[in-house]
Amino acid sequence: MKAVPPVKMKKEKTVPTEEIWTLRLYVAGQTQKSITAFANLKIICEEHLAGKYRIEVIDLLKNPQLAKGDQIVAIPTLVRKLPEPLKRIIGDLADTERVIVGLDIRPV
Amino acid sequence: MVKKKHDVDVLEKCPSGISGLDEITKGGLPKGRPTLICGSAGSGKTLFAMEFLIRGAREFGEPGVFMTFEETPKDLAKNTNSLGFDLIGMESRGLIATDFVRIDRNEIEETGEYDLEGLFIRLGSAIDSIGAKRVVLDTIEALFSGLSNTAILRAELRRLFHWLKDRGVTAIITAERGDTTLTRYGLEEYVADCVILLDFRIEGQISTRRLRIIKYRGSSHGADEYPFLIDERGVSILPITSLGLDYPVSEERISTGVSKLDTMFGGKGFFRGSTVLVSGTAGTGKTSLAATFADAACRRGEHSLYFAFEESPRQIIRNMSSIGMNLARWVKKDLLRFHSARPSLYGLEMHLVAFHKAIEEFKPQVFILDPISNLVNAGTASEVKSILTRLIDYLKMKQISTFLTDLTHFGGGLERTSEEISSLIDTWILLRDIELKGERNRSIYIVKSRGMYHSNQIQEFLLTDRGIGLIDIYTGSGEALTGSARVAQEAGEKASAMASRLKLESSLRGQNIKRKAMEAKIVALRADFQAESEELYMTTEEERKRQAVLAQDRLQMGHRRKGKSSAALAKRQKKKNERRAK
Numbered sequence: 037m038k039a040v041p042p043v044k045m046k047k048e049k050t051v052p053t054e055e056i057w058t059l060r061l062y063v064a065g066q067t068q069k070s071i072t073a074f075a076n077l078k079i080i081c082e083e084h085l086a087g088k089y090r091i092e093v094i095d096l097l098k099n100p101q102l103a104k105g106d107q108i109v110a111i112p113t114l115v116r117k118l119p120e121p122l123k124r125i126i127g128d129l130a131d132t133e134r135v136i137v138g139l140d141i142r143p144v
Numbered sequence: 145m146v147k148k149k150h151d152v153d154v155l156e157k158c159p160s161g162i163s164g165l166d167e168i169t170k171g172g173l174p175k176g177r178p179t180l181i182c183g184s185a186g187s188g189k190t191l192f193a194m195e196f197l198i199r200g201a202r203e204f205g206e207p208g209v210f211m212t213f214e215e216t217p218k219d220l221a222k223n224t225n226s227l228g229f230d231l232i233g234m235e236s237r238g239l240i241a242t243d244f245v246r247i248d249r250n251e252i253e254e255t256g257e258y259d260l261e262g263l264f265i266r267l268g269s270a271i272d273s274i275g276a277k278r279v280v281l282d283t284i285e286a287l288f289s290g291l292s293n294t295a296i297l298r299a300e301l302r303r304l305f306h307w308l309k310d311r312g313v314t315a316i317i318t319a320e321r322g323d324t325t326l327t328r329y330g331l332e333e334y335v336a337d338c339v340i341l342l343d344f345r346i347e348g349q350i351s352t353r354r355l356r357i358i359k360y361r362g363s364s365h366g367a368d369e370y371p372f373l374i375d376e377r378g379v380s381i382l383p384i385t386s387l388g389l390d391y392p393v394s395e396e397r398i399s400t401g402v403s404k405l406d407t408m409f410g411g412k413g414f415f416r417g418s419t420v421l422v423s424g425t426a427g428t429g430k431t432s433l434a435a436t437f438a439d440a441a442c443r444r445g446e447h448s449l450y451f452a453f454e455e456s457p458r459q460i461i462r463n464m465s466s467i468g469m470n471l472a473r474w475v476k477k478d479l480l481r482f483h484s485a486r487p488s489l490y491g492l493e494m495h496l497v498a499f500h501k502a503i504e505e506f507k508p509q510v511f512i513l514d515p516i517s518n519l520v521n522a523g524t525a526s527e528v529k530s531i532l533t534r535l536i537d538y539l540k541m542k543q544i545s546t547f548l549t550d551l552t553h554f555g556g557g558l559e560r561t562s563e564e565i566s567s568l569i570d571t572w573i574l575l576r577d578i579e580l581k582g583e584r585n586r587s588i589y590i591v592k593s594r595g596m597y598h599s600n601q602i603q604e605f606l607l608t609d610r611g612i613g614l615i616d617i618y619t620g621s622g623e624a625l626t627g628s629a630r631v632a633q634e635a636g637e638k639a640s641a642m643a644s645r646l647k648l649e650s651s652l653r654g655q656n657i658k659r660k661a662m663e664a665k666i667v668a669l670r671a672d673f674q675a676e677s678e679e680l681y682m683t684t685e686e687e688r689k690r691q692a693v694l695a696q697d698r699l700q701m702g703h704r705r706k707g708k709s710s711a712a713l714a715k716r717q718k719k720k721n722e723r724r725a726k
Binding site for chain 2: 129137
């Protein structure tokens with residue numbers, strides 16, 4: 037696990053097709069769980085979706101009204117907005133296998 | 145974000161606005177603390193919680209947040225609409241905020257550590273958006289079926305209830321009842337301030353909802369099971385057992401509606417606020433008497449509430465018009481209200497709640513229950529007695545004059561059913577049939593009437609086209625007669641009285657004639673006598689004249705014979721005659 041910049045928006049645009057994965061990570065402040073989750077997500081994405089993913093980090097402490105729209109209960113929650121269908125993964129994403137299954141990432 | 149609220153010495157209460165609940169809890173739910181409402185499916189938890197929020201927003205100026213885990217906002221609005229609450233309208237006015245939390249296990253993958261901060265944020269944001277003072281979480285246990293890590297869930301729920309307390313909101317958390325525990329997931333461990341259990345039981349195909357306060361930390365509360373009702377106006381609970389015998393009494397007397405019956409009560413009628421029972425077999429005129437009493441109350445401008453268990457209101461109005469009573473006009477003026485229901489429609493306690501509710505709404509001065517005997521169909525005799533005791537206590541407390549009718553059965557003792565509740569009754573009137581000489585007639589008498597003069601006479605009870613009439617029963621010549629026997633007896637007596645009067649009159653007339661005859665005779669005799677004495681006088685006068693003439697003649701003859709001497713004689717004779725003439 038390596039240190040990553042904490043909560044921030046990160047966009048990676050390399051392939052301009054529908055192949056771009058839009059992932060949204062909901063956090064509430066810079067808690068240990070949120071930081072861990074972001075770090076784990078980054079590793080998984082770089083490994084399996086390099087160049088075709090986009091991560092939005094949403095801090096619900098700043099935008100609490102956004103929690104209702106995506107039915108957020110647990111923190112942290114990762115939402116796969118694209119490609120459809122929508123998928124949710126909760127927790128600090130420590131179990132890489134389950135994240136891959138949950139996000140339905142097929143090995144390249 | 146989280147502000148610690150200072151602890152209070154005296155437990156503050158938050159009025160729920162739910163009819164009856166605030167009486168049982170002596171003021172409402174614990175203010176600023178969570179209350180757990182548990183019950184099986186369909187026991188009314190959601191409606192209960194929803195009414196708490198809506199009444200809070202409407203009546204106490206406390207906006208509320210409804211967080212639902214089971215129903216979509218659309219369904220929720222539809223369900224509350226059926227209770228007459230406009231949820232969507234209240235939401236748009238910022239009085240209520242709803243949030244539907246949907247957790248589907250199939251859509252969620254759990255990987256590692258998490259917390260429920262998202263839920264806290266949503267709730268906090270909803271509370272802040274309208275400045276909510278009340279919160280409902282319905283049913284938070286849905287989290288357990290959506291998320292598998294119960295260790296996290298339990299820790300987070302414990303945190304949530306603390307958080308709610310810190311926010312100072314009065315919260316209701318609903319939960320399903322477990323097999324052996326109060327709630328399926330043991331939420332009562334966390335929400336320890338107030339726990340209310342809702343129950344929904346079916347006995348003899350009749351369902352009854354009941355409520356019980358299992359615990360209320362720091363407050364006394366009613367400990368019994370209280371029946372409650374959910375209808376188109378929401379939830380109402382009956383705080384039944386909190387009644388005592390220290391109600392006020394009135395000296396005022398009110399008319400029974402039948403002047404002759406008033407006379408039987410010393411000319412004044414019943415005491416206001418007393419309980420009157422009229423018992424009798426079928427067709428003795430109980431309903432007519434009850435309706436007359438209601439009619440009299442309406443004439444005084446009082447409100448009458450009429451619970452009919454046998455007839456529909458229209459039928460009663462029609463039937464009463466046959467004895468010259470126009471009840472429809474009172475209904476139109478809203479002085480008279482009918483409630484008709486089959487006794488078997490719901491359980492006894494539900495009936496009690498229904499009475500209670502109707503009385504609270506209409507605030508009548510006169511309450512009529514016709515007949516109480518039909519309530520037995522909805523429960524056992526002892527249950528009926530207990531219900532009636534509560535009802536009568538309640539009515540007495542409210543100073544409402546109560547008129548109960550009771551159908552007794554042929555064969556059994558006339559007083560049988562009524563004896564069981566006799567001790568509750570202040571005035572007991574018995575209507576009974578008297579069968580005599582091939583006909584059936586109604587009669588009325590007073591069995592008892594506490595605290596007033598009452599007649600011991602049996603009166604004949606007549607239903608005429610001008611209302612109820614009472615007639616003294618014929619009690620002459622050592623027997624009591626009613627109906628046509630009485631009429632015949634009275635006619636016979638009249639005839640014989642007439643005959644003897646005629647006889648007397650005629651002998652009086654005879655006597656008169658005799659007297660007249662006698663007087664006439666007296667007159668005739670007197671006339672006779674008069675005539676006779678007149679004649680006698682005439683005779684004597686003639687005789688005197690004749691004597692005088694004779695003496696004259698004799699004197700003249702003497703003159704002619706002796707000269708002077710005859711003159712002197714004549715002079716003497718003349719003087720003598722003159723003296724006599726005088």
